Amino acid sequence: MRKAQAAIELTIIASVMLIVLLFIFEFGETKILESASILQVSEARNTVDRLAKAATEVHNEGVGAKRKVYITIPDRVNPDRVFVDNSTITIGVYVGNGTSDISSRVNLAVKKGGYFPTSPGSYWVWVAGKEGYVQIGNALEINPLNAYFELFPNNSTESNITFTNYGSSPINVSMNLSWTDSETNASIDNTRNLSFALLPGTLNSQSVRLNVSANLNASKGLHSGYATVTTNISESELMPVLVNVVSPTSASGGVAYLTINTYNNSAHTYSDTVFSQSETVYYKVRSYNSSDGLVNSTVTIRVYNPSSAIMSDGTYTPSSTGTYQSSYPLNINTRSGVWSISAYDAGGASTRAYFTVNPTSSSTVLLSVTTATPFWPSQRAICRDGKNYIHIIWLYNSSSIAYARSTNNGVTFSINTSFFGSTSTTSSTKYTPSVSCDGNNITAVYTDAGSSDVIVGISTDNGNSWNWANPITSNIRMYNAVERRGQRIYILYVDGEYNVSFFNSTDGGSTWGPQTILWQAGDYGQFGYDHYTDVSLAVNGTGTSSDSLYASCYEIASDGTSQTFASSFRNSSNAGVTWGAKRTMAPWNDVGTGEPSITTNGSAVFVASNNYSSTEQVATLNKSLDGGATWSWEQVSNTVSSFYETATLNGTMPFILWRNGSASNGDIFYRNYNGTGWDSILAYTSDHNGNDLPNAKWNYAGNCIEFVYRNGTASPYNISYARLGSCTPP
Known part of the structure; x- marks a missing residue:
């Protein structure tokens, strides 16, 4: 009898435990799905907003204006709910048991072109101004879209025109050159009319040679013609060709x-x-x-x-x-x-x-690879510690953080591609990390979608060992930044409502203070919102209650019909206890600034950012010499396609790196401020092989400039470490 009773009791206990375990499993699964949904919706929102912004810009410029926009189609996209029609751009995302349509509306007509992706992944998409509407999604890319030559009489030259098919089917291309000028001549592959089939993919790009020449007696000045490109998919281009004939005024001495x-x-x-x-x-x-x-x-x-x-x-x-x-x-x-x-x-x-x-005293080391966006220039993915060890951190894939350390001045690196702790698991979705060095203390931060936590890793022995904590345990997004001074650790992150919050520790991470919302987001009815992303943080101080903190972020606002973009700034003179008023970085154009990267030298504060206008995207620097009280700005790049700026110091002066050109053929450019003006723009890379997302350490530690960047045109991408100057060895 007693045995039977005991068996019944054990059965009841086991049943209760099973119910509790099922409840915990279901709750955990729900949290994971909720976090995954947040990421999917965020990616969709970012894509439709970028396309809407580009559509508005090219519409304002007129027929023929074009933009190339980098977008991400979320993993959980509903391909049947991807629309570009009338005045709305929509991407449907599977959420729970249904589909949530993420839309952006513009005050103009938009139509889908010959190529618009509906499968998960990252893509370049053309946005082009047409007669009466804006077309989103071209299959054909032509580079360049115009040609200019300068010649002396009795001379000739040539250049390449490259055609790329970003669609999924072959394109029949016809190119016809119209040239009636009798003093000059032009041809394409030694003819005036050319046709070819262009297969999909960048590996199948085709180039033609545009040859121009000037006769011995050609008159000085401009001579012009044009080339028309037509296709079987209703995409076409008109390419102007200009030949400027010039000659020296000196007399010839019978030179052959x-x-x-x-x-x-x-x-x-x-x-x-x-x-x-x-x-x-x-x-x-x-x-x-x-x-x-x-x-x-x-x-x-x-x-x-x-x-x-x-x-x-x-x-x-x-x-x-x-x-x-x-x-x-x-x-x-x-x-x-x-x-x-x-x-x-x-x-x-x-x-x-x-x-x-x-380059003199420069070095590039291939570290590893990534299948994701490894870091954002607003964060810090590289630093040097008190022993001159180099520490680098990046997103290895959607569920793995990678950490690299060099103890021999960057000659070799030890790499851990499964770097995580606290509530993270090997399979949980993780977001781009950031790192800070101060003396022997290394602090790493990332956000985990699986646990919805801000995860902090702390090493007090130059990266030999790590302790982990999760001071924030709910409602997070992908953006974060960290700086450490002494025993004080300062952290910014973006929460689920797109607020930017600040918290810190004054005892090396043993305890954590309360959160302070520095930028309050909002949603204002249909399509209206004010969101903050891409946080950046700099500190002037040694880890005391009088540390000066400088924070910046990327603001995206919409009134339901149009979007504005800006870099925003706040500062604290008492280690984050109180903060000054929000300040928008000075826009010099008709749209705004964004994606900031901040650094400091004492009370001098420098914010590099990407400035959007209706005609270009350029690198600029906002500068304050009084701790953020007053500001001035200036343009740094001279090209119309500058992206992802990162700010550092060359000694005491600002030094800016950025990606020049598109993501698929970009190069890393940089420019140094010498105290009175800007030196010439230089190229660190020149192979046009997808050099992207430069990320520099914030200061001149080791007496050199060091940075990491992504390289390659398709996943898996390379992660490379680079430096300018001769770094102080350990």
Whole structure:
């Protein structure tokens, strides 16, 4: 009897425990699904807002205006609920048992073009102004869309025009060149009419050669024509072609041809074509007659940088019979890449020589790979500690954080691709991390969608061992930033309502203070909202109650019909106890600024950001020399396609890096402020191989500039470590 009773009691206890476990499992599964839904909706919202913004811009510019927009289609997209029609852009996302339509509305007509993705992933999408509407989604990309040449009479040159099919089916392309000018000539692959089939994918891109020439007696000035491109998918382009005929004013000395040679010594005796930024390029130009004899002549000599900008220009007479020799000095700010020297004689003879400039004291190390966006430039993904060890952190894939450490000045790295702790699991969805170094203390932060926590990793022994905490346990999004000074740890993060919150620890992470909302988001009825993302943080102080904190974020606002974008700033002079009023970074155009990266040198505060206008996206710097009380701004880049700026210091002065060009063919550019003005823009990479998302350490630790970036045109992408200058070794 007692055995039977005991069996019944055990059965009841087991049943109760099973019910409790089922409840916990169901609750946990619900939380995971809720977190996943938040991410999916956020990605969809970001995509439709970016497309709506671009559509408004090209509509305002008029017919022919174009934008290339980088979008993400969420993993849980409902492909049957992806619409571009009338005045609304919609992406449907599976949420729970149904579909939630995420839409953005514009005050104009929009139509879907020949290619608009409906499968999960990240894509480039064209937005183009048409007669009476804006088309979103082109399959055909042509680069460049116009051509300009400068020629002397009796000369010719050529350039490539590249066609890429981003659609899913072959495109039949026809190109017809219209050229009626009798003093100049133009052709495409030695003809005027060309047709070919263009297969999908960047690996199947095709190039044609556009050749132009000027007759001996061609009149000076502009000569023009155009090329029309038509396809079988109703996409077309009109490409203007301009030839500017110029010539020196000097008289010819019977020159039949010219030669140019480059050397690495002042005696012009050691030939060389590869130079570093600290060297001088010595060159010699020789003029020959038809009998191959040297003949005196006055020649025009020009030195061009890798962007074909003229860096030196002059007309010279020989220093000896038939020969002119000179030099062009390089320096640390000289742009790396392939340079050229051209020489022209008034009679029409010309030649060009090429040389390569490599960066001085620079280094690139391939660390690992990523299948995701590894970090945002507003965060810090790299730092140096008190021993001059290098620490790098990034999102390895959607569920893994990677951590790399070098103890030998970046020669080699030890890498952990499963770096997590606290409530995270190996399979939980994680977001882009950030890292901070102070002395021997390393602090890493990321947000975890599975647990909906802010996860903090703390090492007090230069990264040898780690302790983990989760001071925030609900309602998070992907954006975060961390800075540590002494025992004080300062953290910004974005919560589920797109508020930006601040919290800190004054005892090295043993305890944590309360949250303070610095930027309050809001939703204002149909399609109206005010959201904050892309947080950035800088600290002037040593870990005391008088630390000055400088915070910035990206503000996205909509009134239901249009969007505005801005970088916003707040500061604290007492280690985050109280904060100054919100301040919008000075917009210099008709749309606004965004995606800020902040750094500081004492009371000088520098915020690099991407500035949008109706015609361009450029890198700019907002600067305050009084701790954020007053501000000025200036444009840093001179191209219309500058993205993802990251701000650091070159000693005490601001130094800005950014991606130039599209994500698929981008390069990393940089520019240094010398105290009185900006040095020339230089390219760290020039291979056009998807160099993207530069992320620099905030300061000049190790007496050098160091950064990481993503490289490649398709997943898995490379993660590369780079530096400028000779870093102090451990």
